[in-house]
């Protein structure tokens with residue numbers, strides 16, 4: 134299961150008993166079912182990340198390693214992935230830092246704050262995605278509840294010396310990390326990467342044949358010619374290491390080099406996925422301890438794009454070490470001499486936008502995992518505004534892959550999804566089954582005017598300039614003094630959005646082109662007004678009246 138991203142948070146909210154199924158390492162049983170079932174009763178508090186307590190007394194009370202009261206030696210050794218451990222320790226400044234550990238799978242920072250006679254904990258899986266918990270010391274027990282939840286409190290006790298030894302054995306040691314030194318721009322991703330990824334639709338149900346069929350469909354549907362050239366194989370391709378430690382693909386990918394050749398012959402590029410941790414989010418082999426070797430393997434296969442997903446690296450490192458962990462792989466990639474687009478995936482923690490480019494990232498995830506749902510897509514997309522200044526040629530904010538064509542949003546919602554990602558200068562990585570896409574899906578993904586907004590050479594991501602709930606206007610400055618204007622209606626009923634040019638930051642008169650329909654709306658003077666359908670968008674490109682007219686596409 135994706136223990137990275139928001140799904141661990143979901144797992145922690147799942148109620149249920151300790152299960153004896155799902156021995157570690159487990160593969161994700163279905164797209165949305167967490168491999169690790171967890172309830173507050175299963176929580177073990179183990180160690181590491183965060184927050185100042187209101188005093189040393191409080192810190193000493195909570196410091197230590199907490200495991201579920203009912204933990205048995207058998208469970209810890211045979212099914213560590215079913216165990217939750219909370220660890221609290223004091224940092225050198227006397228502040229308490231916490232980490233939730235799922236032994237052998239994941240480690241997630243936990244913020245701690247004293248509130249009267251109890252503690253407020255916050256698990257931060259991803260930027261903006263916190264799971265709050267309340268913890269109360271009762272004698273030698275720690276009772277953990279979910280605020281507002283109906284489930285019984287989880288009762289934790291301190292780990293025994295034997296359990297501590299087992300936990301230590303399960304914890305991989307930190308590896309040497311390079312000193313932080315900004316890597317030079319690698320010259321790639323001058324505009325946001327475009328392509329396809331297996332994850333959103335196929336999850337781990339992937340093989341060589343499916344990838345070739347998807348590649349053929351990208352060509353036949355016109356998607357490749359619209360710019361979707363990266364074919365990214367996400368989690369689930371990895372096999373075991375050979376006697377020299379070289380990572381091999383699993384039996385579903387008999388010849389990765391031949392697959393790369395197949396893509397390259399068609400004007401496409403191969404993307405692969407790995408993790409700095411010992412395991413990927415879906416439980417496959419990670420690159421921990423094999424970073425340089427794996428980079429060389431990927432380069433030899435002809436890989437053009439690497440997604441490096443935090444996952445179990447949280448067991449090994451703290452969030453503060455993320456920059457160096459990513460830099461290490463970026464340096465390993467650079468050392469191969471092959472141009473490889475580097476995709477940082479750590480769910481937007483640790484303010485990645487402030488160091489992602491220095492660590493060699495061409496793009497970095499700014500959120501937990503997207504899903505094919507209006508509430509999740511829109512929550513993610515509309516929360517990107519403040520990050521826009523950090524995007525630019527060679528280094529992009531990545532609010533996650535597209536869900537168009539996966540069937541659980543309306544046409545208006547998918548149009549909003551695509552428009553918002555274009556306004557954000559977000560990577561456009563399609564996530565549907567391209568082989569069986571409807572003409573409507575392909576049309577939404579290949580609209581040249583919308584893609585031209587996303588791929589505008591200035592590379593300046595858009596900002597929200599008007600917010601009148603549930604209506605929002607965003608603008609994005611484009612090449613040639615043009616401005617993209619997106620009028621969004623996040624509400625449930627049709628609504629008219631009016632905005633003045635002053636609000637939109639536009640001077641003088643402007644000719645307007647409707648990006649989705651390609652229709653000219655003539656010359657506008659001083660304001661914009663549009664009726665916008667529920668969950669819908671009107672997307673315009675404005676050209677100053679004195680400048681040449683806006684063209685629907687930048688060829």
Ligand code: GLA
Pocket residue numbers: 134135136137138139332367368413414415442478501502
């Ligand atoms: C995490 C990532 C996803 C995907 C899965 C694969 O959840 O955020 O994008 O790569 O892992 O397991």
